[in-house]
Amino acid sequence: MNEIRIGEAKMIQAKELCFTLGNREVYDSHIGKFETLLTEYGFMDALKVVPGDGCYQIVEGQHRFEAGKRLGMNEFPVTLLIG
Numbered sequence: 001m002n003e004i005r006i007g008e009a010k011m012i013q014a015k016e017l018c019f020t021l022g023n024r025e026v027y028d029s030h031i032g033k034f035e036t037l038l039t040e041y042g043f044m045d046a047l048k049v050v051p052g053d054g055c056y057q058i059v060e061g062q063h064r065f066e067a068g069k070r071l072g073m074n075e076f077p078v079t080l081l082i083g
Contacts, residue, residue, distance in 0.1 A: 007079035014074050020057035034067035046077040
């Protein structure tokens, strides 16, 4: 049976996060919607990241990341997926 990997929850500084190839395009209108959701409900779903070339690459959550930066967040909740 294969071992099932589980991501590690942690907080990571914004300056340590980056986009990865294959991320979908980031749209300003979608970022705006996430700004509203983050303001109303808080950060309910962590970014999914993997270790990359000098940064943690965001594989899911790039709109939440951009919205959080616009709202002044310097640190983000992430689930670190390790291969």
